[in-house]
Amino acid sequence: METLDIKINKMKQYINTKDISAINKLKLSVIKDNNKYNLNEDDFKYIDEYNYYVKFLRNLKRYIKSNDKKNIIIKEYKDNLDRLMYIIISIDINTISVGIPVNIQTLSGSKNKAYMECVYYQYKERSSLYINNFRAIKSKKGYGRKILINLKDIIRDINKVLKENNLKEVKIIEGLLVADENIISEKDLRNLYKKYGFIIDNQNNISINL
Template identity: 45%
Template sequence: MNSIDIISKIKNDLINKDINAIQKYKLQLIKDCNIRDTQDKELIKCYNYHVKLMRKIKKYLKESTGYDIIINAKEHQESDLITLISKINPNEINIGISVDIRLLTGSSNESYMDCTYYSNQSTIYINDFRSSMSNRGYGKIILDNLDEILEDLNKTLEKYDLNKIMIIKGKMIANKHIISEENLKKMYIKYGFEVDNSNNILKVLNEIM
């Protein structure tokens, strides 16, 4: 199987959320130091990107035994895929159940949202939300897809007879090295959140979820 076919298969398995297929991948990176053809270099770059992405996802899956996993792959920057991956253990015996939401790429760019789900309040609380690098737009991607992610999480919760997530809460905390408080507030408001004078954030989700 050539590089183009492998890239196509990786994308297909991610888009189809085929966790069994993802776990079977054993791919090596290709060195392009002796390759001069521009097209070949770009193909190898694309191939290596998706191999690195697949390795990250496999590691995440390995570290998440016992969790329900949700995968959403998205096209990003020409032909590259990014992956929004979430995990929850509905059997966790706690007042609040931890929810991990991550954006993984085949580069060093990543974002994550650490949350706690409270079934009795139908609420998910954002404890921490940050990106590995500033001004790359990856945090915005999570917010842009958050309703879809929570819709998928709600399908998982329903299987365990737990209440759907209908409310998002949290505290807006700006890391000055990443984003200013003013710009962070604008970003939250853009994605349907209310932000009060104490920087508490709130979003009530649509009933159709």
């Protein structure tokens, strides 16, 4: 019988390799209180970590299934607790709406997450990514910050997909600063944007050149 630490390492390998086909075949279940008696004593210290990675992979399977018609970019990072996590990007190249929806979000085994809902617009003189909505489930968990600190790197990968589809690269990110006061104050959100290089005008328009 495999110990939990061995199972955890196997799940981490799947996450590292990003082998979606193999991940979709996995059958995973969290360890609940009523079935802990099946474990060896040494396994108890790994239960929380094991459940985290099970939930991570299950969340990933659901995400891929619901976005299977879109271009998907997966980027691996670590969260504030040194656990593996993804920033995952979907680009709906084949949309029939004005602009191309681009969604950026954190994906992990935690209920906490951040997401940035954007639209790509191509103009004659330039192309831009407009942020329609930037939210975190809870503040000060590091997920929104994780997106912002890696945003230019994320845009480089988005630009690769755009170029492959004969579209212009994103040269500027724009949006409107709107804080959900139940999660973060406008002052704190303003400071967060400024910390990562955004310019904010007196009408709360935000922008950053790439």
